[in-house]
Structures are given as C-alpha cells and as structure tokens.
Amino acid sequence: MSGPEVHSLSPSPITSHAFNGDRSLLAVSLNSNDVTIYSRQGKEWEVTDTLSEHDKLITSIDWAPNSNRIVTASQDRNAYVWQESQDTLTGKVVWKPTLVLLRVNRAATFVKWSPNEDKFAVATGARAIAICSYDSENNWWVSRHLKKPIRSTVLSVDWHPNNVLLAAGSADMKARVFSAYIKDVDSRPPPSVWGERLPFNTVCGEYSSPSGGWVHAVGFSPSGDVLAFASHDSSISIVYPGGPAIYTIKLNSLPYVTLAWTAEDSLVAAGHDCQPIAFSGSAGGWQLVGTLDDTSSSKSSGGTRGFGGVGSGVGRLNSAAFHTFRQADSRGSGSPTSATGSGGTDTELLTVHQNTITSIRPFSGSADRVAQVSTTGVDGRLVIWNVNNVVELTGKMGALRVQ
C-alpha cells in the first residue's frame, strides 16, 4: 500500500485533527465551534459524535493516547478537557467537558498534551503560553503562564520527551525552548543538552531564521536533543544546542506551517505548498530529500482522486463523467469538459491536497521510526501518507499546474 489514503471529510476547511491511541477514532474541527468525532468503519470515516461547548472557533485539538482525554482550545479564550464516561440514563458513552480557565484575554491558538499526559500547554494570542495541570486538592485545572520574553502571539508548541521542556514558535519571529516545570506535577528532570536546574519560565534557548519571519511550527526530535522549526521565510531550521550549529534549509517554495519528526534524522514538513516534503540529515548537515506526494502518478484516469477512500479505477462511481459532475457539485466549477487526461478542470492542483495543509501528525510506527503520517488541510481532506514513499522533487516547483 504505497499510495496515500485520501478521505474527503468535508467541504469546509479542517482546522485541526487528532487521532486516538489506536487510530480508530478521529477528532476534527471543521472550522466551527464543535468537535466532530469520526470513527473508522471499514475504509471510510463516519461521523459518530459532535462535542459542543465552545462559543467560538476551535483552533486546536489534541488527543492523549493513554489517558484517552481530548483537550480543545478555542478563540473563546478557554480550553476544555473532555473525558469519556458512561451516561447513567442511556448507557451510551458520552464525552463530558471540564472547563479550564486559561486566564488570558486573547484567543488560544494551539494545544498539546505533555508526554506523560498530566499537563498540557496552550499557545495563546495573549503573548503567553498557559501550562495547565490538574490540582486534585481543589478538583480544578490550574494554569500558569510562560510570559517573558514572548512579544507576540504564540503559534505552536511542542513538548520535549522529558515532560518539562517546551518549544514554542511565535509571531515575534523566534523559536524558544522554555522550562515548564510544575512543582507538584514533575519530578526533577535529569540534565539534558538544554540545561539543568530549570525553574519554571527559564528560557533555555532562543532561535530565529536568517531572514526572520513568523515561526509557524516547532518540533523536538524523538530523543529531544534536536529542535526543528519552520518559519515564514520559507525555511526549515534545525538546531543542535550542544554543537553550536543551526542548519537552515532555504526553499523556493511557499512557507511550511506544520512539521513532524519521523525519525531522529528525518522529518516531514507541509504547508502552503500543499504537499508533504521530507528532509533528512544529522549533526553534520541537513538537506531536502523529496516529496511524499507522487504527483506524477497517473492522473489520466480522471476519477481516481475522488471522494471517499482508497479505491481506484474500477467501478461505475469512478468514471470520468461521474467525476466531472461531482466536481461541478462540490466546487461549482466547470462544465463537463472533455476528458483531457489531466484529471479534471484547470483549477485542480496536481497534488493530492487541493489547498494548504494545516496539520501533520505521526500516524503509525514508533516515535523514532514513524511509518505513516496523517495530514489535514484547508481543502477538507484527510490524507494518510507512507513516509518511505519519497519521490524526488523535480523541476515542477510543487503545486504549480503544468499548463
């Protein structure tokens, strides 16, 4: 199964997605105030539940694989922690929300559970990151703020495997590593390359890319010794804090907004270019390897990049004519043109995703040897890619159409 699995979940953009531990359930924010839970039925994803509590758009979702809790962050300045429980009346399993007051006066932009799932970090527009932990004495989620020296909205966060360090990318063009050590929750972490004896809100490092630009995504490597960040000047930077080197890969494609490490020496980034790109390297240097999106594979069969599931080729529902009418319905585009063999109307991109990819997550495999990654984007599609299926980026320049 080398081809990517494509699922068109909705016509509206997918703001954020998160799978549960065994990948049988998917929580998605369809650019709305609600979380939609999909469950895997055979090859398709069916809507099984909707979680409504937030008053404004949900910007980010994270699902803790071991404790099976969902945390959602929204523009309404709150976060909710959802727990599955048995409804006493109907016996059905429902998700019960617990409000977490972040005590910020701006929207929350991103949320991530810590590796031990006892805390989570919420990036906000209030120039602060709220680290939330559970206070069992008061039965209440308590939030502490990482403020200095952040000067603008925090766009993304990532936890270090030791449950204490946190990387944050911000609109003030810096990627920083903070210590989010909470007294009663964490035990003293062993010294790492980032420092030792780290009280709360210590800045272990501050980095930016050469031309500056908002830092859209940050990620620690599986061991935690390397930090990668993607910034708006279309570059990916990899930081080795021990060795003084920072490797910056400048690309002539559009900027990346999300990234995920697939092994200690490789990562996949995706963004406005609509395709996931793989990078690889070591302490000696990093380079671009290729794209996971095999854009040269047969487009001539007209209807295969269609809706719902992997199925290709055969079947009445995948004919070119059916495909063009389906296009006209979902996109309001094009009269049935003659099958040009290039897969549809001229507004369709050659890549699988038809719009910016906003979120990429490891899907299967272990943390240091990821086998598949899942991506969702503004086109409302969920695609699961095989990480090893890397194709060289030829001179096609990403998602530009071949006219």
Place this chain on the structure above:
Amino acid sequence: MSHTVDIPQSLKDSLRKFRFARRNAGSAAIVVRVNKQKLIMEEVETFDDISPEDLADELPENSPRYVLLSYELVHPDGRKSFPLVLVNWAPPSSEMGLLTLHASAILDFQTTADVAKVIDVRDGPDGLTKQAIDAQLL
C-alpha cells in the same frame, strides 16, 4: 453580619495562643485554610522563625490561605517590634469558588483574630517578600 464560613472554637484558641506566645526571634506564622465542603476554617500548619521568602515557598500556589504573621519588624531607628499582620494569600490561579468563599470570610477572620493590618498578596510567591511587607508596615 452574615457568616459564610464558621470558625470553630479550637481555631480561636489556637489563634489566641499564637498571639500571646513568647518568641525569641524571627517571624512566626500560622496558616489557616477554608474547607469548602464543610464550610469551616481549619488550621493547616504553624511555622516558627521563618523568613517571608521561605513562607512563600511553603504556601500552595493554587489555593487561597489566611496567614497570621507575627513579623519581626526592624524600624529605621533600630527598634525591633513584632506586629501581628494578616496576609491574604490569594493566588490568581486558585479555583474560582474557593477564592470567592475565601474573600467573603476574611473580614470575619480578621475580627476573630483581632488583627489591625491586612496585607494582600495576590500574585503568588513573588509578592511575599521582606521588602513588600516592610513597605506596608513602615
């Protein structure tokens, strides 16, 4: 005056004993919390000869407390006095309901303990320092 939280007699006795205890040096403190389930106040712990910074470390970061402090105050002219002050320890990350209950009962606690001076520490451990207390008392 309406009483939202009850003060048991045992606590009143402890407060009196604390007030009149003979002390050698340093600042002593008695920490009291509000029990939300039972709606009473209870003594948590007592410290003898503790600095304000150490006291800030000992106090919980996410729960409000009343701290009756016998503070060793050094006047600018060299005199030493030991005024009794009430520290209203109310960190902002505390649970909302408990914070409100705590605020509603502080006046009652103040009259029971017979304390004139109240110091509000609303920003957590950074707000309870020797300088802050000296500034309020001198």
